[in-house]
Amino acid sequence: MTDSVRKTVRDNLKKRYRAERYFRWFGVISVGFGLLCLVALFGDIFSKGIGAFRQTAVELEVFFDPDVLGVSASAEEAKIRTANFDGLYKAVLRERFPEVTTRGDRRVLYRLLSTEAAFDLQALSMANPDLIGQTRKIWLLADDDVDMYFKYGRSGEQVGRLSEAQQAWAEQLIAQGAVKTRFNTGLFTNGDSRDPEIAGVKGAVLGSLFTLMVTFLISFPVGVAAAIYLEEFAPKNKLTDFIEVNINNLAAVPSIIFGLLGLAVFINYFGVPRSVPLVGGLVLSLMTLPTVIISSRASITAVPPSIREAALGIGASKVQVVLHHVLPLAMPGMLTGAIIGMARALGETAPLLMIGMVAFIIDPPSGVLDPATVLPVQIYLWADSAERAFTERTSAAIMVLLVFLIVMNGLAVWLRSRLETRW
Amino acid sequence: MAGINTMIDEGRTQDDVAPLTAVEMPRQESIDENYETVGSPLLHNPLVKTRNVNVFYAEKQAIFNVNLDIAKNEVIAMIGPSGCGKSTFLRCLNRMNDTIDTCRVQGDIVLEGQDIYDRSVDAVELRARVGIVFQKPNPFPKSVYENVAYGPRIHGLVNRKSDLDDIVEDSLKRAGLWEEVKDELEGSGTGLSGGQQQRLCIARTIAVSPDIILMDEPCSALDPIATAKIEELIAELRENYTIAIVTHNMQQAARVSSRTAYFHLGKLIEVGETEIVFTRPVHPLTEAYITGRFG
Numbered sequence: 001m002t003d004s005v006r007k008t009v010r011d012n013l014k015k016r017y018r019a020e021r022y023f024r025w026f027g028v029i030s031v032g033f034g035l036l037c038l039v040a041l042f043g044d045i046f047s048k049g050i051g052a053f054r055q056t057a058v059e060l061e062v063f064f065d066p067d068v069l070g071v072s073a074s075a076e077e078a079k080i081r082t083a084n085f086d087g088l089y090k091a092v093l094r095e096r097f098p099e100v101t102t103r104g105d106r107r108v109l110y111r112l113l114s115t116e117a118a119f120d121l122q123a124l125s126m127a128n129p130d131l132i133g134q135t136r137k138i139w140l141l142a143d144d145d146v147d148m149y150f151k152y153g154r155s156g157e158q159v160g161r162l163s164e165a166q167q168a169w170a171e172q173l174i175a176q177g178a179v180k181t182r183f184n185t186g187l188f189t190n191g192d193s194r195d196p197e198i199a200g201v202k203g204a205v206l207g208s209l210f211t212l213m214v215t216f217l218i219s220f221p222v223g224v225a226a227a228i229y230l231e232e233f234a235p236k237n238k239l240t241d242f243i244e245v246n247i248n249n250l251a252a253v254p255s256i257i258f259g260l261l262g263l264a265v266f267i268n269y270f271g272v273p274r275s276v277p278l279v280g281g282l283v284l285s286l287m288t289l290p291t292v293i294i295s296s297r298a299s300i301t302a303v304p305p306s307i308r309e310a311a312l313g314i315g316a317s318k319v320q321v322v323l324h325h326v327l328p329l330a331m332p333g334m335l336t337g338a339i340i341g342m343a344r345a346l347g348e349t350a351p352l353l354m355i356g357m358v359a360f361i362i363d364p365p366s367g368v369l370d371p372a373t374v375l376p377v378q379i380y381l382w383a384d385s386a387e388r389a390f391t392e393r394t395s396a397a398i399m400v401l402l403v404f405l406i407v408m409n410g411l412a413v414w415l416r417s418r419l420e421t422r423w
Numbered sequence: 424m425a426g427i428n429t430m431i432d433e434g435r436t437q438d439d440v441a442p443l444t445a446v447e448m449p450r451q452e453s454i455d456e457n458y459e460t461v462g463s464p465l466l467h468n469p470l471v472k473t474r475n476v477n478v479f480y481a482e483k484q485a486i487f488n489v490n491l492d493i494a495k496n497e498v499i500a501m502i503g504p505s506g507c508g509k510s511t512f513l514r515c516l517n518r519m520n521d522t523i524d525t526c527r528v529q530g531d532i533v534l535e536g537q538d539i540y541d542r543s544v545d546a547v548e549l550r551a552r553v554g555i556v557f558q559k560p561n562p563f564p565k566s567v568y569e570n571v572a573y574g575p576r577i578h579g580l581v582n583r584k585s586d587l588d589d590i591v592e593d594s595l596k597r598a599g600l601w602e603e604v605k606d607e608l609e610g611s612g613t614g615l616s617g618g619q620q621q622r623l624c625i626a627r628t629i630a631v632s633p634d635i636i637l638m639d640e641p642c643s644a645l646d647p648i649a650t651a652k653i654e655e656l657i658a659e660l661r662e663n664y665t666i667a668i669v670t671h672n673m674q675q676a677a678r679v680s681s682r683t684a685y686f687h688l689g690k691l692i693e694v695g696e697t698e699i700v701f702t703r704p705v706h707p708l709t710e711a712y713i714t715g716r717f718g
């Protein structure tokens with residue numbers, strides 16, 4: 001190498017290293033930007049939603065007055081069930097604030113507690129009828145406006161519709177230590193509600209679970225069978241090329257189209273009831289199917305041909321080659337693809353709006369034929385609600401959805417590492 | 424045989440031979456469509472009889488008019504430069520080419536009086552009779568035991584576990600692998616060394632007791648010691664099986680085979696006793712190849 005050549009190489013070397021440095025920096029900045037977005041998103045959701053996991057309760061001295069209730073302790077269960085517990089909690093409030101006398105003021109006063117308070121008192125009395133006629137200190141669920149005021153409003157933030165009079169009463173209770181926050185179990189055990197303080201995600205979680213179950217049970221076997229046929233058995237000709245192109249196109253079709261298709265075919269033509277997880281699962285499996293087929297085909301292609309030859313060479317039939325050798329080796333990849341498809345289906349909202357899963361449903365579903373809604377639709381519904389307390393519940397529901405997703409992805413990783421064959 | 428070995432060992436190995444394209448072929452050595460194989464391609468009472476075999480990949484013809492007989496319990500080596508069609512021809516003998524969509528086979532390939540490309544012949548059954556060992560060791564990613572037991576199991580050769588155990592042990596012994604793996608039959612087949620893997624593949628093939636074993640360059644991915652073991656194994660297996668071996672390695676052909684067939688650009692040029700082909704080749708192309716003028 002002559003000196004001039006070496007000099008050229010050395011000069012170029014500097015340029016090359018500079019380009020590499022730029023490239024590396026570009027990569028670091030890209031990753032950093034991605035992480036920043038993620039942190040901002042999670043941080044925002046977390047800071048908004050964390051409050052929803054705690055809920056305000058008010059402690060009041062409750063005299064289970066037989067006169068107000070209209071039943072005595074010895075009454076039979078059915079009688080106690082229909083007793084006037086609604087009147088009872090109102091009477092308790094009247095007693096607590098004797099200075100409130102006018103009808104209008106009292107109506108405002110009653111709104112310090114959730115209407116759920118009556119059901120809590122009913123449940124207590126049903127469990128223990130001896131309470132009737134006695135006095136107990138009991139923590140009762142506060143109204144969502146009181147909840148908001150206690151959690152955020154006292155620092156001066158304008159958060160709710162609590163009137164000045166109500167604020168004064170609330171302050172009075174707070175001064176006596178009769179207000180606290182406790183863990184919000186209702187968020188996980190209740191269905192949807194118009195009252196934020198008793199609205200929960202159980203219905204949506206179960207709805208999502210049933211819907212995904214249907215989706216998986218349909219799209220995985222059908223998708224894998226289609227992939228195996230196309231990869232291993234189908235002749236390579238114009239028709240199979242055409243099918244392949246269409247599967248790829250199908251994967252890119254906007255999901256709302258699948259919703260319309262589901263509405264027209266499953267509900268209007270086949271008469272499947274609307275709003276149920278079955279029809280939701282059917283629609284989502286149509287949507288997931290192309291993803292499953294494409295990823296399954298990819299993992300089948302990744303099985304080395306030498307394994308097929310080995311099996312064929314000792315006289316295995318085509319089906320035996322596929323079932324004994326190709327499928328076990330391709331299974332981890334297929335499952336991963338299917339679960340990625342499932343994760344997409346879990347977050348899907350648009351097609352479900354078309355088939356009525358956006359309805360307001362209070363009771364959690366107990367099967368695939370009960371009307372239900374799903375998590376993303378629940379988030380959409382809550383985000384649309386006026387009450388301030390729904391804002392934090394929306395974020396809480398998003399957190400539940402994210403946990404759901406993380407669990408599913410974790411499952412995918414676990415399955416893959418379990419089924420993977422070591423070479 | 425020893426004489427041949429030394430002769431070839433002292434000669435140039437195929438690695439330092441110039442590629443085929445670099446050599447200007449003498450005019451009189453080129454061969455036309457109506458060529459005739461020299462030597463003794465046909466035999467009395469052969470096990471396998473091939474007549475006028477032509478093989479096409481789509482429009483491209485890979486094998487031209489091959490006539491070759493294979494006798495029972497012989498080891499026939501197929502040699503020739505890269506791309507000469509020897510592997511293609513070998514894979515016709517158990518219809519492995521069926522798996523390639525564009526591949527067409529014309530002519531007759533007759534095994535014990537039965538045309539194996541006849542519609543009544545099941546390729547699955549044929550491959551149980553004509554086993555194959557591939558270039559790259561390809562054990563299943565399962566245990567050693569499962570690798571060997573797979574063939575007998577799918578063909579329903581055994582009903583009892585103990586019979587299967589016997590077949591596995593016997594096959595591994597015949598393949599000369601038993602002593603090395605008998606304590607870890609449940610270990611993964613892919614965890615063995617390259618040479619062991621190839622012997623495992625041979626054990627897997629003989630577990631279904633085929634009549635013929637095809638070997639498609641079985642040693643080209645192995646080191647010399649593993650190669651020597653496989654060659655010893657072939658010498659033992661010839662007592663019970665008919666073996667057709669494709670090899671790139673002329674010394675190997677000389678060591679293991681009793682007959683040698685030389686292929687050139689899809690044509691079967693010369694067939695004869697190995698000793699004769701290597702010492703007194705008749706055709707100029709054969710001579711050019713074995714003396715290392717092209718590879």
